Amino acid sequence: MPRLTGFVVVIIGAWMSVLSASAQSTAASAPRTADGKIDLNGVYQASPLRGAWDPSQPGPPLSEQPSLTPAARQRAQELLNRRSIDDPTAICLPSAGPRMSGVILFPIQFVQTPGQVVIIYEYMNAVRIIPTDGRPHPADAEPTYQGDSVGRWEGDTLVVDINNFKEGNWLAAGVVSSDKLHITERYARVDKDQINYEAVIEDPVLLTKPWTIRRTLMLREGVRVREYVCAENNLDPGRYQEYLKNPSLFMRSPEQAAPPR
């Protein structure tokens, strides 16, 4: 048991150290493509540790807590009191990049070609196509769950601007976006094994100031992205309908839930 305690402490320490990593770190030892760009190709896991796939570790803590507007904080508390049953992922919907990139149980594949980076998330079978050829956001973009992404290279860092989100994106438990959500992501592959990821989240309805999330994505050689069809056997929506007939069975009691201030 002391060994397990030590392991947990090591993991927490590792996350703390990577969370302070800068997305603009130097990339001298990172692989490059034929056109001289940093090569992001590979399959990764959100993790503080290099090496093989590791399903047992705790996931990344939030590197920075969001500063919510009073209305957003009250809504968050109400949703947390319902133990997050309203989270759209419970009905198999995808979410924005900062959340998708932090789901440690599922690999993420980067496919990079000249003028484009494609991110394939096994979680929810979600795909983001990110042009890097200088084109702007399309004028006719429809709001979507993952938003519209356009990328550009700033030195060795891929910078992705995301807008046009549907409202109602759960960025964390109870932290729900408006249609004003705007995210700037930075991907910096600092060496063969590690991408430093940073997302700056802006939403004037949700947040009183920009919210920055940092984590590391670690290369997992030999791991393949598989098909994940969440709708295959999703029993929870039906359960939740039953639970709502008797909410006291599952909702946090007043003693457990602090009222919003």
Next chain:
Amino acid sequence: MRLILALFVALAAAIPAWAHHSFGATFDVNTPVTVTGVLTKVQWTNPHSHLYLDVKDKDGAVVAWMFEGYPSVVLSRTGWTRDQTIKIGDTLTVFGWRARDKSPFALGREVTLADGKRLFFGPPAGTGEGPSVAPGN
């Protein structure tokens, strides 16, 4: 053990999302359960897999238990091989947390196989439900 569980729960609460369904909506962290029974059915599916066990209660009556765990894609990277790791008729011991409605249904955290090997089958307690207090409080 309580310290470890508390650490895991605290970390899980801080995580944006590393599994998508709320633990606490369905399961009660205060009712851990360990049962041993005979495997009658396996659902190797997404977003959750399920094990069905016939378990004899203290009076000898057979109770059909259901354990929910990781999606099949995750189990495939957690030491499990479909149709090989476990087979119908195997005697398994499962540790987890029981459903709030007290039915013979639980989240299955760890499975002990007939040969004594132990494998994680589902996530830790607290996953997916978020913290009890909204950020910024």
